[in-house]
Amino acid sequence: MSGLVLLSGAAGRIGTWLRGGLPERGWALRSLDVVPVPDVRPGEEQVVADVTDLAAMTDAARGASALVHMAGISGESTWPAISHANIEGTYCALEAARLAGVPRVVLAGSNHATGYTPRPDGGLLREVDAPPRPDTYYGVSKVAMEGLGSLYVDRYGLDVVCLRIGSALAEPASTRHLSTWLSPADAVSLVDAALTAPSPGFSVVWGVSANTRNWWDLSAARALGYEPQDDAEVYAEALLEVHGEPDLTDPVHGRVGGEYTTAEFDAEQFTA
Ligand SMILES: NC(=O)c1ccc[n+]([C@@H]2O[C@H](COP(=O)([O-])OP(=O)(O)OC[C@H]3O[C@@H](n4cnc5c(N)ncnc54)[C@H](O)[C@@H]3O)[C@@H](O)[C@H]2O)c1
Numbered sequence: 485m486s487g488l489v490l491l492s493g494a495a496g497r498i499g500t501w502l503r504g505g506l507p508e509r510g511w512a513l514r515s516l517d518v519v520p521v522p523d524v525r526p527g528e529e530q531v532v533a534d535v536t537d538l539a540a541m542t543d544a545a546r547g548a549s550a551l552v553h554m555a556g557i558s559g560e561s562t563w564p565a566i567s568h569a570n571i572e573g574t575y576c577a578l579e580a581a582r583l584a585g586v587p588r589v590v591l592a593g594s595n596h597a598t599g600y601t602p603r604p605d606g607g608l609l610r611e612v613d614a615p616p617r618p619d620t621y622y623g624v625s626k627v628a629m630e631g632l633g634s635l636y637v638d639r640y641g642l643d644v645v646c647l648r649i650g651s652a653l654a655e656p657a658s659t660r661h662l663s664t665w666l667s668p669a670d671a672v673s674l675v676d677a678a679l680t681a682p683s684p685g686f687s688v689v690w691g692v693s694a695n696t697r698n699w700w701d702l703s704a705a706r707a708l709g710y711e712p713q714d715d716a717e718v719y720a721e722a723l724l725e726v727h728g729e730p731d732l733t734d735p736v737h738g739r740v741g742g743e744y745t746t747a748e749f750d751a752e753q754f755t756a
Pocket of ligand 1 (some may be wrong): 555
């Protein structure tokens with residue numbers, strides 16, 4: 485399958501990876517961000533707009549076969565900032581898709597929607613066994629994202645795939661990332677699977693690579709057609725030499741949201 489994808493947050497980290505990888509998989513891109521996207525490629529359309537501007541989003545969505553919504557604040561911040569960019573922004577993305585007749589939306593959710601969920605006592609954690617348990621205002625916005633996505637499937641018949649992304653980084657930078665890493669190439673594969681899976685309805689899947697130390701179950705993502713290729717274990721020796729083996733009783737390793745669930749990590753440290 486291929487078609488035109490409206491990509492919000494196109495100037496960001498994951499947006500940049502997708503701009504590199506999705507065209508090779510046959511997707512044409514309309515790249516939207518609140519800042520200009522650098523190095524626009526031949527054939528790529530560019531829109532500078534705020535995702536909370538419903539009229540601009542609806543205009544941008546016209547003619548697209550899917551919307552990949554990556555725009556927003558990508559970590560903890562103040563409630564006014566998070567609720568506006570991430571909750572209002574997700575509403576506008578979905579509502580614009582509905583108004584413009586775009587049948588499928590892929591949402592950049594987060595593990596932090598379920599951050600306080602403890603590591604299971606052996607075995608892998610399925611998405612269905614990790615209901616909303618946000619660790620931050622940011623996590624709350626990702627719970628709202630899953631709720632809005634579900635609503636737009638049930639009420640309006642859209643297909644919505646919400647990716648509970650782990651740690652999307654060029655390389656793992658901590659021992660937690662040995663379990664939570666999503667590589668650039670696998671991020672492209674995951675979004676491509678979410679775009680091409682036949683009639684997913686509403687689907688919530690973890691977004692991580694094929695890490696040896698994964699404890700989030702990838703069955704649901706694989707059922708969409710996701711075939712991860714990368715494994716953070718190739719970085720393990722260097723990271724373990726510096727940081728030592730993870731202590732699984734430490735919340736950083738024993739809860740989905742890692743350090744976001746620790747006492748030191750509180751929204752009060754964030755200013756607008
Ligand atoms: N990087 C990760 O490890 C990770 C993990 C879990 C979830 N996610 C989610 O994935 C998405 C992309 O993450 P990223 O790492 O690329 O983030 P990023 O911060 O690099 O990029 C976000 C982009 O969104 C744009 N943006 C912000 N507010 C906007 C607005 N109101 N209107 C239009 N554009 C706006 C920014 O300009 C930026 O280019 C985010 O929603 C983030 O919460 C990322």
